[in-house]
Each structure stands twice: as C-alpha cells, then as structure tokens.
Amino acid sequence: MRLFWHRRDLRVADNRGLAAAADDGTVVPVFVFDDDVLAHGAAPRVRFMLDALAALRAAYRERGSDLVVARGDPAEELPRLAADHDADAVVWNEDYSGLARERDARVRMALDEAGVARETRHDAVHHEPGTITTNQGEPYAVYTYFWKKWRDRDKHDPFAAPGADDLVAADAVAGDDLPSIGELGFTDPEADVQTAGTAAARERLAAFCGDAVYRYDEDRDYPAKHATSRLSTDLKWGTIGIREVYEATADAKSAAASDGDDDAVEAVEEFQSQLAWREFYTQVLWANPEVVSRNYKEYEHPIEWRDDDEAMADLAAWKEGKTGYPIVDAGMRQLKEEAYMHNRVRMIVASFLTKDLLIDWRHGYEHFKEHLADHDTANDNGGWQWAASTGTDAQPYFRIFNPMTQGERYDPDAEYVGEYVPELGSVSAENVHSWHELSVGRRRQLAPKYPDPVVDHSEMRERALSMFKRARGEE
Numbered sequence: 355m356r357l358f359w360h361r362r363d364l365r366v367a368d369n370r371g372l373a374a375a376a377d378d379g380t381v382v383p384v385f386v387f388d389d390d391v392l393a394h395g396a397a398p399r400v401r402f403m404l405d406a407l408a409a410l411r412a413a414y415r416e417r418g419s420d421l422v423v424a425r426g427d428p429a430e431e432l433p434r435l436a437a438d439h440d441a442d443a444v445v446w447n448e449d450y451s452g453l454a455r456e457r458d459a460r461v462r463m464a465l466d467e468a469g470v471a472r473e474t475r476h477d478a479v480h481h482e483p484g485t486i487t488t489n490q491g492e493p494y495a496v497y498t499y500f501w502k503k504w505r506d507r508d509k510h511d512p513f514a515a516p517g518a519d520d521l522v523a524a525d526a527v528a529g530d531d532l533p534s535i536g537e538l539g540f541t542d543p544e545a546d547v548q549t550a551g552t553a554a555a556r557e558r559l560a561a562f563c564g565d566a567v568y569r570y571d572e573d574r575d576y577p578a579k580h581a582t583s584r585l586s587t588d589l590k591w592g593t594i595g596i597r598e599v600y601e602a603t604a605d606a607k608s609a610a611a612s613d614g615d616d617d618a619v620e621a622v623e624e625f626q627s628q629l630a631w632r633e634f635y636t637q638v639l640w641a642n643p644e645v646v647s648r649n650y651k652e653y654e655h656p657i658e659w660r661d662d663d664e665a666m667a668d669l670a671a672w673k674e675g676k677t678g679y680p681i682v683d684a685g686m687r688q689l690k691e692e693a694y695m696h697n698r699v700r701m702i703v704a705s706f707l708t709k710d711l712l713i714d715w716r717h718g719y720e721h722f723k724e725h726l727a728d729h730d731t732a733n734d735n736g737g738w739q740w741a742a743s744t745g746t747d748a749q750p751y752f753r754i755f756n757p758m759t760q761g762e763r764y765d766p767d768a769e770y771v772g773e774y775v776p777e778l779g780s781v782s783a784e785n786v787h788s789w790h791e792l793s794v795g796r797r798r799q800l801a802p803k804y805p806d807p808v809v810d811h812s813e814m815r816e817r818a819l820s821m822f823k824r825a826r827g828e829e
C-alpha cells in the first residue's frame with residue numbers, strides 16, 4: 355500500500371506522481387488541509403480548491419475508491435495516515451516555492467523517523483527547475499534564451515489515470531466529508547470564481563484549442579475579445595496536467611501545419627511560449643526564494659516609493675477601481691468580480707501602481723494574492739517585479755506605460771471598460787480614452803459618478819523617472 359499525497363495536482367489524469375505510485379502497488383489518495391498553507395490563502399482560491407477537491411473525490415469514487423482527507427501539520431498527519439493504512443511509502447509531486455520546500459523537508463524528516471519510504475516526481479512543469487540553464491549551468495534570468503531551449507526539448511506524453519485496480523477500495527478508507535469554506539476560516543468570496551475540476555478545465559482547453567489558439571498572437575492583448583485560454587487557475591491547482599495541455603496545442607499546431615497555415619502555426623507557438631513563461635518564473639523563484647518579498651534586482655540606493663497617507667489613499671482608490679483611469683479601473687473591478695484579470699490589463703494596472711502612483715509593488719502583489727483565484731507565487735511575483743522594473747528581464751525603468759494610450763490601443767471601442775465600469779457605459783470610446791483631458795464640468799455631465807483622475811500621468815511619469823534615477827545614483 356502507498357499513500358499518494360495530493361497538493362497542487364488535484365486530478366487523477368496526467369498526474370506523474372500518482373501514476374508512479376500506482377505502478378508500484380495499491381494507492382491510498384490523501385489530501386491534508388495544512389493551516390500554515392491556509393494562513394497564506396484567500397477566499398477565491400480556497401473556494402476553487404474546495405470545488406476542485408470535490409471533483410477529485412468524485413473521480414476517485416467513480417473508480418470505486420475515495421479521497422482520504424485530514425487536517426493538521428502534514429509532518430504529523432502523513433506518518434499517521436501511513437500507519438493507519440499500513441502504507442510503506444508516501445509519494446508526491448514536487449512544489450517549487452520556498453514555503454512548500456520548507457514544509458516538504460519537514461515531512462521528509464518525519465517520514466524517515468517513522469520508517470516510511472518516500473518518493474517524489476516532477477509534475478507541474480515540463481522541465482523542472484535546474485534542468486534548463488545557461489552554458490555555465492546557471493538558472494536563466496533572461497526569458498528569450500530560456501524559451502529557445504524549452505521549445506526545443508522533447509515533451510513527455512500525458513500519464514494515464516489509475517484504474518480501479520490500482521486504488522484502495524472505498525470501504526477500506528474513511529472518506530470524511532470535505533470541510534466547508536467557513537470551517538477553514540474563510541467566507542465565500544464575492545467574486546464569481548470559475549468552475550473547478552478536470553472536466554471544466556478540459557472544456558476550456560478544448561474550446562480554446564478548437565478556435566482562439568489559431569489567432570492567439572493577434573488577439574491575446576485585447577481584453578474585450580476574451581481570446582486567451584483562461585487555464586491559469588487550472589494550472590495553478592493542477593486540475594489539468596501540463597502534458598495534456600501541451601499535447602492539445604501540439605495537435606492544433608500539426609493541424610495548422612497540414613493546412614499550410616503558417617500564421618496559425620505561429621499563433622500556437624506564441625501560446626506555447628506563455629506556458630514557458632510560467633516555467634521560467636518557476637525556476638526564477640526556485641533559484642531565488644527570497645524574491646517573494648525582495649527585489650530581484652536591487653538598485654544602488656533604495657527606491658523611494660511613496661508611502662504617506664496620500665499615497666495610501668491612492669492605493670485604496672486603485673484597489674477599488676476608482677482611479678479615474680478607465681482601463682485601470684476596469685481591470686481592478688474585473689479582479690474583484692471574477693477573481694481574475696486579463697494579462698494585458700494586469701500589466702497596465704501594475705505599471706500604474708508602481709510608475710504612476712509610485713507605490714511599492716509589494717502592495718500590489720498582496721492585493722492580487724488576496725483576490726486572484728490563479729495567484730501563483732512565481733508568476734505573480736514575476737509579473738509584479740517585471741512591471742516595477744525590479745525583476746528578471748524586467749521592463750526598463752524608463753519605459754513607462756501611458757494608461758490612456760494603452761486603453762486606446764488595446765480596448766479601442768472601450769468595450770472592456772464598458773463591461774466593468776458601468777458609470778462609463780454610455781460614454782463614447784473617444785471620451786473614455788481622453789477622460790483625463792476633459793474639463794471637470796464635461797466629466798460631470800458625461801458620467802457624474804465616475805471619479806476624476808487621482809494623479810496627472812505626465813507629472814507622475816517625470817517623478818517616476820527621477821525616483822529611479824535617484825535609486826540608480828544618477829541624480
């Protein structure tokens with residue numbers, strides 16, 4: 355008998371560790387609610403996780419088995435569960451963040467002390483951290499080189515799901531009820547969180563690969579087109595396997611190639627390159643666990659972020675989606691309503707917080723962590739530090755997004771703004787994109803309830819440049 359410990363891999367199909375456990379004996383699947391991990395949780399993610407666990411349990415029940423659930427410190431619970439089920443080994447998939455690695459080290463020690471064998475597999479990424487390196491064997495800090503190597507490496511096929519014969523029979527395990535969100539210390543989120551589970555993830559993948567993937571490179575930056583896969587929360591929680599996702603894209607690419615459609619082939623490759631961004635940031639965090647709270651790139655002097663009362667009032671307006679910059683506000687409201695935000699808009703709101711409000715990226719990261727169902731330490735940190743010009747391969751400090759131009763370019767008809775900012779629903783796209791230039795009287799007339807801009811972009815741009823120059827020791 356072997357325990358398989360589910361963590362961020364809430365599926366039975368294409369699960370490398372689970373397949374390995376099933377190869378070697380009968381598997382008892384377990385999940386442990388760990389209060390240390392829950393302390394970093396947030397309602398949208400906990401909601402998605404609980405729904406994904408319910409779907410996972412249903413998948414086991416369909417196979418005549420059940421998911422064992424426990425609550426407590428995994429370093430105590432796993433040796434206990436192994437003894438209860440007469441298991442001689444525990445198998446799990448690696449997790450690469452600093453917190454997870456510390457916990458796993460403690461679990462390993464506890465299992466060793468209890469005389470229970472342990473095995474791990476690399477599952478969440480195609481190429482585990484430390485395997486794609488520079489010619490000097492260093493982790494990459496520049497994405498383009500990483501991507502070229504990632505693209506050219508062979509990818510593993512999906513792993514088969516275990517069958518009933520590989521799994522412990524349901525009557526041999528206590529399949530306790532899953533706790534409610536309240537029992538875990540959270541209240542149901544206000545946001546409408548995506549449907550969780552492998553079936554929902556597969557539907558998203560099939561819908562995307564059947565159509566939008568062929569135009570991904572052209573459409574992905576336009577939030578109103580809803581032209582991206584929406585798989586980020588599934589990939590975060592592992593409700594779908596990365597090999598299964600890749601295989602679907604490889605099939606789409608072959609179909610486009612056999613039609614001789616080079617543009618479509620390129621579009622699919624562009625999507626695959628986003629999957630590689632995820633693995634790039636995974637290896638950045640793995641090699642530099644401290645970046646979770648520190649700048650990856652330190653300047654000569656500390657960056658003098660604004661942190662006085664006025665700045666905190668601006669931060670509050672940003673969080674509420676009330677900055678008076680329509681595309682920024684639409685993004686922040688999408689986040690609250692859907693526990694998700696489109697990638698282009700994440701870049702715009704992150705740039706606005708750090709370069710227009712001059713507020714430390716860590717405030718933005720914490721807010722995203724609180725509200726995103728797909729919050730992933732590596733990707734979120736990578737995205738924020740990119741925008742703040744403190745990360746690997748980051749936006750240079752002098753390239754500052756203009757939020758109006760970004761809105762005009764990527765939401766030309768102000769459709770996305772209209773979707774999330776009803777106060778501007780009847781305002782023309784032209785006026786939406788020049789909101790900052792309109793007189794106060796005209797603004798009141800057009801949209802009496804929508805705020806005036808909290809700051810002046812041109813002025814703040816100059817201040818941002820000076821702030822970074824001082825940090826660089828140039829002023």
Ligand code: FAD
Pocket residue numbers: 574582583584585586587589590628629631632633635695696697698700701704722726728729730731733734735736737738741
């Ligand atoms: P698609 O465009 O369909 O991309 C497919 C998958 O590729 C995504 O699901 C994701 O797993 C990966 N991916 C795409 N873009 C990136 C990227 N830039 N970096 C890393 N992986 C990427 N992504 C998260 O998964 N979790 C986060 O917490 C997160 N925080 C972010 C914060 C900021 C400030 C920024 C700028 C970006 C952040 N991203 C994060 C990256 C990106 O915005 C999301 O992955 C993407 O919007 C999810 O939508 P999708 O699944 O439709 O993406």
